[in-house]
Amino acid sequence: MSNAPVNNGRRRFLTAATSVVGGVGVVGVAVPFIGSWNPSARAKAAGAPVEVNVSKIEPGQLVRAEWRGKPVYVIRRTDEIISALPKHDGQLRDPNSEEPQQPEYVKNAHRSIKPEIMVALGVCTHLGCAPTHHKGDFEQHVAGVKDGFFCPCHGSKFDMAGRVFQGVPAPLNLSVPDHSFPNEDTLLIGVAPGDA
Numbered sequence: 641m642s643n644a645p646v647n648n649g650r651r652r653f654l655t656a657a658t659s660v661v662g663g664v665g666v667v668g669v670a671v672p673f674i675g676s677w678n679p680s681a682r683a684k685a686a687g688a689p690v691e692v693n694v695s696k697i698e699p700g701q702l703v704r705a706e707w708r709g710k711p712v713y714v715i716r717r718t719d720e721i722i723s724a725l726p727k728h729d730g731q732l733r734d735p736n737s738e739e740p741q742q743p744e745y746v747k748n749a750h751r752s753i754k755p756e757i758m759v760a761l762g763v764c765t766h767l768g769c770a771p772t773h774h775k776g777d778f779e780q781h782v783a784g785v786k787d788g789f790f791c792p793c794h795g796s797k798f799d800m801a802g803r804v805f806q807g808v809p810a811p812l813n814l815s816v817p818d819h820s821f822p823n824e825d826t827l828l829i830g831v832a833p834g835d836a
Contacts (some may be wrong), residue, residue: 688830694757695825700787702773704762707817707829711762711770713789714827721787721800722755728785733804734813741765741802742816743832751801751816757827759819760802766810769793789814 690707697703697716705712726749729735737747746752752759762770771789774781778788781797782805789798797805802814820833 690829692827692829693825694827700775705829712817712829713760713762715758717756717758717800722750725749725799725801728799731805733806735803737813739812741813743818745833746816753821758800759829760814760816764791764796764810765812765814766791766794766796771798
């Protein structure tokens with residue numbers, strides 16, 4: 641044992657330096673560990689639910705969301721759009737949505753849980769292009785129909801419920817993903833009612 645005097649300043653410095661290095665090491669290990677709790681991009685693409693605040697969507701407005709790497713069109717339909725839906729049933733390929741392009745709980749005239757909120761994949765059922773929304777000027781594509789979707793790639797046409805018109809390349813209505821409303825302002829894409 642040495643009889644040399646104790647240097648308290650050096651001792652405090654070494655204790656503080658060791659504590660700082662140890663703290664940095666803990667943070668260095670904790671950050672990636674905590675980050676691993678978040679779903680990966682792959683998990684999100686595989687179907688993690690997506691929330692959309694529908695309270696901010698204006699009447700007639702389309703909002704795009706992404707779910708499973710595909711665009712989802714969310715539109716607040718006006719009363720005029722809803723009342724016009726049955727008027728062109730005779731021009732549609734599948735007006736009653738007999739093909740399974742939507743969950744059973746939305747197999748109705750408007751193909752949605754809430755008549756005013758349309759939810760559909762923005763993917764044409766012909767070759768997977770993205771149809772464009774025509775608000776008020778769709779009559780250039782279908783006489784007597786003011787609003788709808790037109791696929792510029794090959795000319796497929798869909799109404800405001802995502803139902804395909806006759807005589808176009810698309811064989812099926814636009815797909816409707818599982819969706820639910822956990823509250824009045826929130827749309828949850830990818831989760832059926834009762835599964836949330």
